[in-house]
Amino acid sequence: xxxxxxxxxxxxxxxxxxxxxxxxxxxxxxxxxxxxxxxxxxxxxxxxxxxxxxxxxxxxxxxxxxxxxxxxxxxxxxxxxxxxxxxxxxxxxxxxxxxxxxxxxxxxxxxxxxxxxxxxxxxxxxxxxxxxxxxxxxxxxxxxxxxxxxxxxxxxxxxxxxxxxxxxxxxxxxxxxxxxxxxxxxxxxxxxxxxxxxxxxxxxxxxxxxxxxxxxxxxxxxxxxxxxxxxxxxxxxxxxxxxxxxxxxxxxx
Amino acid sequence: xxxxxxxxxxxxxxxxxxxxxxxxxxxxxxxxxxxxxxxxxxxxxxxxxxxxxxxxxxxxxxxxxxxxxxxxxxxxxxxxxxxxxxxxxxxxxxxxxxxxxxxxxxxxxxxxxxxxxxxxxxxxxxxxxxxxxxxxxxxxxxxxxxxxxxxxxxxxxxxxxxxxxxxxxxxxxxxxxxxxxxxxxxxxxxxxxxxxxxxxxxxxxxxxxxxxxxxxxxxxxxxxxxxxxxxxxxxxxxxxxxxxxxxxxxxxxxxxxxxxxxx
Numbered sequence: 001x002x003x004x005x006x007x008x009x010x011x012x013x014x015x016x017x018x019x020x021x022x023x024x025x026x027x028x029x030x031x032x033x034x035x036x037x038x039x040x041x042x043x044x045x046x047x048x049x050x051x052x053x054x055x056x057x058x059x060x061x062x063x064x065x066x067x068x069x070x071x072x073x074x075x076x077x078x079x080x081x082x083x084x085x086x087x088x089x090x091x092x093x094x095x096x097x098x099x100x101x102x103x104x105x106x107x108x109x110x111x112x113x114x115x116x117x118x119x120x121x122x123x124x125x126x127x128x129x130x131x132x133x134x135x136x137x138x139x140x141x142x143x144x145x146x147x148x149x150x151x152x153x154x155x156x157x158x159x160x161x162x163x164x165x166x167x168x169x170x171x172x173x174x175x176x177x178x179x180x181x182x183x184x185x186x187x188x189x190x191x192x193x194x195x196x197x198x199x200x201x202x203x204x205x206x207x208x209x210x211x212x213x214x215x216x217x218x219x220x221x222x223x224x225x226x227x228x229x230x231x232x233x234x235x236x237x238x239x240x241x242x243x244x245x246x247x248x249x250x251x252x253x
Numbered sequence: 254x255x256x257x258x259x260x261x262x263x264x265x266x267x268x269x270x271x272x273x274x275x276x277x278x279x280x281x282x283x284x285x286x287x288x289x290x291x292x293x294x295x296x297x298x299x300x301x302x303x304x305x306x307x308x309x310x311x312x313x314x315x316x317x318x319x320x321x322x323x324x325x326x327x328x329x330x331x332x333x334x335x336x337x338x339x340x341x342x343x344x345x346x347x348x349x350x351x352x353x354x355x356x357x358x359x360x361x362x363x364x365x366x367x368x369x370x371x372x373x374x375x376x377x378x379x380x381x382x383x384x385x386x387x388x389x390x391x392x393x394x395x396x397x398x399x400x401x402x403x404x405x406x407x408x409x410x411x412x413x414x415x416x417x418x419x420x421x422x423x424x425x426x427x428x429x430x431x432x433x434x435x436x437x438x439x440x441x442x443x444x445x446x447x448x449x450x451x452x453x454x455x456x457x458x459x460x461x462x463x464x465x466x467x468x469x470x471x472x473x474x475x476x477x478x479x480x481x482x483x484x485x486x487x488x489x490x491x492x493x494x495x496x497x498x499x500x501x502x503x504x505x506x507x508x509x510x511x512x513x514x515x516x
Contacts (some may be wrong), residue, residue: 099508112412143507
């Protein structure tokens with residue numbers, strides 16, 4: 001399998017006034033196409049810095065980062081941004097949707113900028129297709145405030161998909177959601193992963209990480225554990241279990 | 254009782270109580286002092302007597318208020334955009350904006366009359382000056398209060414600076430803009446009235462409500478003075494209603510301040 005992401009001995013140091021913060025201390029990591037990894041760790045463990053490095057939002061102080069074979073360290077700001085928009089999709093904890101625009105327009109947003117501007121119709125078809133993937137085709141003309149939290153996050157996922165990225169980076173994507181909605185969103189990720197998209201997400205919830213294929217645990221800027229999930233959870237089965245439990249609770253009332 | 258009935262009934266009761274107290278005060282006054290507080294009936298009668306005069310004056314004031322208000326909206330929006338570009342620009346201009354607001358317009362009125370001439374022009378300028386500050390402050394605040402995450406999102410997608418301003422910052426500033434507009438809408442008729450009071454003239458199209466107030470008070474036509482106040486009040490309501498409907502039209506389908514029931 002080809003490596004989509006290759007990190008070699010990545011270091012990141014921040015200068016915050018007089019104190020130097022060594023956020024990431026030598027992380028090497030290979031992500032193959034089709035990987036589905038959860039990065040876990042306490043706050044300050046360096047997982048956010050690692051995520052920013054993966055997202056080309058932050059340059060490593062030392063080390064080499066190959067994204068789909070391209071050495072990122074040699075690129076200038078604009079090249080970096082182009083590469084980012086072409087290869088990566090981002091999902092955030094707080095959804096980050098524009099409240100005055102419909103779901104469809106929110107999904108179209110990343111296509112409005114950058115080098116390859118799509119034509120109006122092509123833009124809409126692609127956005128509609130992405131909404132369909134996340135199961136919200138019938139909500140295209142809804143405003144974010146008319147959607148539930150889970151639906152809003154699914155719109156955000158559709159937005160991340162619209163440029164056909166190879167890697168989806170999600171920062172605590174279920175952090176603002178209740179447990180059942182979180183499982184639904186993980187179901188969307190699992191479906192996307194089955195279709196071949198590589199996914200990396202940060203989470204601090206152990207049971208959410210169990211929906212991934214691989215769990216990476218960080219501490220003090222280093223990787224302390226990198227394991228394949230043995231007892232992986234599947235969203236469809238989990239949702240069925242939740243429904244059954246709900247039904248049982250109703251019967252005993 | 255339904256909420257809707259209460260919504261009508263309660264203000265009606267307060268209103269009736271208020272009128273009752275009004276009459277009570279009036280009839281507790283000695284006979285020769287009663288001219289100081291005309292009854293609602295007398296005020297309505299003076300409406301009928303001075304209707305055309307008041308209507309014409311109201312239209313003149315409305316014209317001055319509307320022009321000053323629109324002018325202030327346009328200029329303040331452009332100014333707010335300039336201020337939002339950098340905090341350095343804001344720091345350079347804010348003290349003077351404050352000064353503009355602190356200096357009572359009435360002091361400028363006589364000189365304004367000399368600069369632009371009495372009548373409508375002065376009224377428009379005075380209304381403009383009174384409306385400008387709340388508009389520019391609120392709109393600027395809105396333009397710089399955009400959600401940091403969304404700004405970063407736009408920068409991440411490499412949106413251009415104009416795209417960031419017109420697709421993100423300006424629409425996100427709309428609720429703030431309308432807050433400013435609502436304040437300005439209550440100020441505009443008062444501004445026009447003050448302007449008319451200090452710089453109005455009977456020349457040409459005739460004076461506005463402020464000018465009319467001077468005439469009525471000099472003639473000791475107190476019921477007519479109350480009628481003038483009522484007309485100004487109505488004018489204010491029209492302005493605010495206009496802004497509220499505009500605000501509803503542009504915000505109701507996405508902003509949290511308007512409750513939605515559809516889903």
